[in-house]
Amino acid sequence: MNYSLNDPFKMDFESLEELAEMISQVLECPVTIEDANHRLLAYSTHDERTDPARIATIIGRRVPEKVINQLWKEGTIPALLSTKEPIRVKNMDEIGLGHRVAVSIWKQEEVLGFIWVIEIDKTLTEEEYSLLKKAAESAKNKLLQLQTRKNKKEERSQEFFWKLLTGHLANHEEITGNFHSLQITPASSYSLLVFQFKHNISGKIEQNISYLLTTNQRFKIMLYTIDSNQLILLVSADNIRHTFEELNYFVRQFVFNMSERYGVNEITPVYSSIYYDYGKIKHAYHESLEVLSIKEKFPEETKDIHTYQKLGIYQFFDILLQKRKSNDFENYSLKLLYQYDQKHNSNLIETLDVFLTKDANINDAAKELNVHANTLNYRLKRIAEIGEVDFKDPNQKISLYIDLKLRKYQNMQHL
Amino acid sequence: MNYSLNDPFKMDFESLEELAEMISQVLECPVTIEDANHRLLAYSTHDERTDPARIATIIGRRVPEKVINQLWKEGTIPALLSTKEPIRVKNMDEIGLGHRVAVSIWKQEEVLGFIWVIEIDKTLTEEEYSLLKKAAESAKNKLLQLQTRKNKKEERSQEFFWKLLTGHLANHEEITGNFHSLQITPASSYSLLVFQFKHNISGKIEQNISYLLTTNQRFKIMLYTIDSNQLILLVSADNIRHTFEELNYFVRQFVFNMSERYGVNEITPVYSSIYYDYGKIKHAYHESLEVLSIKEKFPEETKDIHTYQKLGIYQFFDILLQKRKSNDFENYSLKLLYQYDQKHNSNLIETLDVFLTKDANINDAAKELNVHANTLNYRLKRIAEIGEVDFKDPNQKISLYIDLKLRKYQNMQHL
DNA sequence: ATTTTTTTTGTAAAATTAAACAAAGAAGGT
DNA sequence: ACCTTCTTTGTTTAATTTTACAAAAAAAAT
Numbered sequence: 026m027n028y029s030l031n032d033p034f035k036m037d038f039e040s041l042e043e044l045a046e047m048i049s050q051v052l053e054c055p056v057t058i059e060d061a062n063h064r065l066l067a068y069s070t071h072d073e074r075t076d077p078a079r080i081a082t083i084i085g086r087r088v089p090e091k092v093i094n095q096l097w098k099e100g101t102i103p104a105l106l107s108t109k110e111p112i113r114v115k116n117m118d119e120i121g122l123g124h125r126v127a128v129s130i131w132k133q134e135e136v137l138g139f140i141w142v143i144e145i146d147k148t149l150t151e152e153e154y155s156l157l158k159k160a161a162e163s164a165k166n167k168l169l170q171l172q173t174r175k176n177k178k179e180e181r182s183q184e185f186f187w188k189l190l191t192g193h194l195a196n197h198e199e200i201t202g203n204f205h206s207l208q209i210t211p212a213s214s215y216s217l218l219v220f221q222f223k224h225n226i227s228g229k230i231e232q233n234i235s236y237l238l239t240t241n242q243r244f245k246i247m248l249y250t251i252d253s254n255q256l257i258l259l260v261s262a263d264n265i266r267h268t269f270e271e272l273n274y275f276v277r278q279f280v281f282n283m284s285e286r287y288g289v290n291e292i293t294p295v296y297s298s299i300y301y302d303y304g305k306i307k308h309a310y311h312e313s314l315e316v317l318s319i320k321e322k323f324p325e326e327t328k329d330i331h332t333y334q335k336l337g338i339y340q341f342f343d344i345l346l347q348k349r350k351s352n353d354f355e356n357y358s359l360k361l362l363y364q365y366d367q368k369h370n371s372n373l374i375e376t377l378d379v380f381l382t383k384d385a386n387i388n389d390a391a392k393e394l395n396v397h398a399n400t401l402n403y404r405l406k407r408i409a410e411i412g413e414v415d416f417k418d419p420n421q422k423i424s425l426y427i428d429l430k431l432r433k434y435q436n437m438q439h440l
Numbered sequence: 441m442n443y444s445l446n447d448p449f450k451m452d453f454e455s456l457e458e459l460a461e462m463i464s465q466v467l468e469c470p471v472t473i474e475d476a477n478h479r480l481l482a483y484s485t486h487d488e489r490t491d492p493a494r495i496a497t498i499i500g501r502r503v504p505e506k507v508i509n510q511l512w513k514e515g516t517i518p519a520l521l522s523t524k525e526p527i528r529v530k531n532m533d534e535i536g537l538g539h540r541v542a543v544s545i546w547k548q549e550e551v552l553g554f555i556w557v558i559e560i561d562k563t564l565t566e567e568e569y570s571l572l573k574k575a576a577e578s579a580k581n582k583l584l585q586l587q588t589r590k591n592k593k594e595e596r597s598q599e600f601f602w603k604l605l606t607g608h609l610a611n612h613e614e615i616t617g618n619f620h621s622l623q624i625t626p627a628s629s630y631s632l633l634v635f636q637f638k639h640n641i642s643g644k645i646e647q648n649i650s651y652l653l654t655t656n657q658r659f660k661i662m663l664y665t666i667d668s669n670q671l672i673l674l675v676s677a678d679n680i681r682h683t684f685e686e687l688n689y690f691v692r693q694f695v696f697n698m699s700e701r702y703g704v705n706e707i708t709p710v711y712s713s714i715y716y717d718y719g720k721i722k723h724a725y726h727e728s729l730e731v732l733s734i735k736e737k738f739p740e741e742t743k744d745i746h747t748y749q750k751l752g753i754y755q756f757f758d759i760l761l762q763k764r765k766s767n768d769f770e771n772y773s774l775k776l777l778y779q780y781d782q783k784h785n786s787n788l789i790e791t792l793d794v795f796l797t798k799d800a801n802i803n804d805a806a807k808e809l810n811v812h813a814n815t816l817n818y819r820l821k822r823i824a825e826i827g828e829v830d831f832k833d834p835n836q837k838i839s840l841y842i843d844l845k846l847r848k849y850q851n852m853q854h855l
Numbered sequence: 856a857t858t859t860t861t862t863t864t865g866t867a868a869a870a871t872t873a874a875a876c877a878a879a880g881a882a883g884g885t
Numbered sequence: 886a887c888c889t890t891c892t893t894t895g896t897t898t899a900a901t902t903t904t905a906c907a908a909a910a911a912a913a914a915t
Contacts (some may be wrong), residue, residue: 269828330835334839344763345756357749369913399864403863420750424755802872814894815893818893819893862909863910866906868906869902869905871900875897875898881892
């Protein structure tokens with residue numbers, strides 16, 4: 026390896042801070058050291074020159090999300106993850122980032138963290154680049170220590186989380202005690218999130234997940250675990266105004282990033298209602314699993330729904346189906362329409378389905394059906410006539426909708 | 441009594457036809473004899489002069505419905521039911537009725553039928569009036585015979601009907617056999633109707649019911665019976681285009697007539713789906729009773745609904761309630777809105793209820809709430825904001841609707 | 856083969872609904 | 886008592902939806 030004799034970093038440092046100061050002195054630039062998830066580990070203080078991005082990072086003890094996003098988009102982070110060479114980043118005023126150079130800290134094939142050098146007044150030379158690489162090598166051991174400490178804590182938290190999920194902790198004090206011993210402040214309100222992946226989650230993907238979760242700054246994640254193809258999170262809902270909207274954004278963003286950054290597709294995200302009692306985590310978990318199961322049955326209809334609260338009539342599909350079956354009820358209107366469709370091979374049933382799915386909006390439904398709005402109007406008049414339906418009556422509409430979807434589901438089952 | 445010696449009708453007649461001919465000869469006018477329900481019993485044939493109403497009556501073997509309605513409206517029938525004196529009816533061209541005189545046939549305090557004398561070329565004298573009264577007296581016995589024969593048949597049909605209603609006749613041939621022995625042609629499709637009265641149905645009201653049912657000409661009533669405060673009908677649905685619409689009209693008309701003609705109010709009418717299998721009468725009966733029970737729970741919401749098929753979401757209220765209870769689910773949006781209402785004593789919940797009940801029609805809802813449409817719009821924006829609701833999403837709307845109605849029902853229970 | 860009925864599409868006018876503002880009263884907080 | 890925010894209503898304009906009518910293609914009936 027390239028440990029040269031004149032490696033100024035080949036010594037024992039008390040702490041990462043000490044190393045940061047040393048690098049800063051050698052390169053004559055401000056320095057920050059982050060872990061793999063862009064959380065601040067250490068920064069040099071002897072130099073007062075800096076840029077807004079660095080200030081924000083130090084204040085928040087983490088790199089701001091928009092900076093991370095920008096660095097992903099423009100390729101810096103992917104580059105750092107694929108090479109041990111220092112990477113130069115151009116000035117990006119829109120996010121307050123001055124010129125800088127970064128290098129990743131490696132252990133085997135894994136990135137443990139990053140060292141950032143802000144080029145305020147100077148530009149690093151080739152020689153300084155190789156010094157920076159040596160500094161990265163030197164930081165490795167300290168980061169490893171941190172990681173093993175973290176791993177131990179993680180193991181304990183995993184066990185605790187599973188006890189909560191399976192309802193093995195009923196006592197309030199016990200739950201609070203556990204949180205405290207893990208140095209987690211339990212939020213007063215929470216939501217449980219489940220991301221269902223298409224395949225079992227590999228160690229590699231687990232790292233990616235961990236990265237995305239830690240760099241997220243919208244939600245405080247209290248606990249998380251992975252169960253074969255599901256990622257399960259316990260998330261604080263405190264101090265969030267439009268909780269569902271925010272959760273929606275968060276899960277979509279997560280799914281988007283997994284696809285965009287790591288090429289992992291087909292993740293189904295789901296989140297529970299807001300709860301205030303940690304004894305209800307089991308309930309929240311089952312609620313989430315129920316949503317996943319319903320989404321499997323009606324993927325199209327529920328593709329934009331991620332939580333039980335917004336499932337609408339689909340909350341009830343199991344019992345609706347059961348009742349219909351036990352009553353052997355037949356929707357008379359649908360029967361008449363079906364008979365007409367058969368006889369004239371028309372598609373009134375499909376027309377009705379789309380119309381109702383589009384919430385009785387003629388324009389939207391016509392677009393979906395690729396027909397003129399007047400055509401749809403004509404068909405609806407025929408449907409009203411033939412099926413003895415009154416579209417002014419919301420009760421008739423909901424019955425038809427339910428029975429159409431039940432029929433669709435049952436037809437699927439028969440295949 | 442006024443049996444005079446020169447009563448030409450004081451003899452034994454072979455049949456009512458013979459009596460009709462005799463009256464016709466004596467009064468020199470065409471004569472028809474009807475039972476209490478305006479069904480044709482006999483008519484004179486020796487005279488060819490007549491009017492359109494009489495022709496229609498003879499052809500259809502009953503007085504046309506519109507003629508009956510007109511005679512009620514204009515007071516002839518009420519008069520005939522209250523006096524034993526002959527009543528003169530003026531020409532009514534719009535229903536094809538020429539001048540005529542009618543007298544009712546009495547047994548004690550009950551009207552058994554009517555004799556109609558058409559005054560084609562002449563006008564009856566006072567003397568002829570009293571002859572007519574004698575003729576009515578003479579017709580009494582023949583009508584009584586008919587009635588007892590009918591009663592026997594009715595008794596048998598009642599027993600048969602109850603066997604069907606309680607599902608004690610499973611065998612098809614057996615059912616068909618019973619119909620034939622009662623000289624009823626079973627229709628290939630039928631509906632079961634139940635009219636629920638506020639009080640038990642007295643003998644007097646039973647007669648009124650019988651009258652209304654027999655004079656109706658929209659639906660062929662195969663069987664009917666009375667069970668304390670319920671009138672139950674088995675009605676043919678054959679050859680009717682818009683079955684539900686027609687049934688709706690029929691039951692409303694019945695309720696209207698009971699109120700208008702006999703002052704009997706608060707009748708709740710209900711009818712079953714259309715069935716083709718007489719083994720399903722029990723099912724149809726239970727279906728009807730279920731609708732009655734739901735209508736009791738949600739009288740306002742279901743006041744214009746008379747059949748299971750059109751109940752919409754109310755078909756499912758029992759199981760929806762059950763599921764909500766067993767899940768101890770709380771609608772988050774409603775919770776937020778309720779909290780807001782409490783704090784600011786506003787009425788967002790009520791606003792939302794009316795809005796959804798009016799099928800998201802802003803104008804209708806604003807009218808119902810007695811506020812300006814802009815006010816409602818403003819409130820809806822607030823509701824969307826506070827309750828985190830999206831009114832573009834039909835699933836969210838239906839959830840809210842269901843939970844509002846469930847809440848309403850439960851609040852009622854707690855009183 | 857031809858007549859009738861059903862279905863689709865287009866255009867334009869009428870009607871309804873939604874959005875944008877402004878004004879003013881009511882309610883809440885300091 | 887004063888200021889701010891919330892709520893209601895009115896007016897106007899813009900946008901959208903509904904309706905009416907006509908033409909023509911397609912399907913069904915005779």
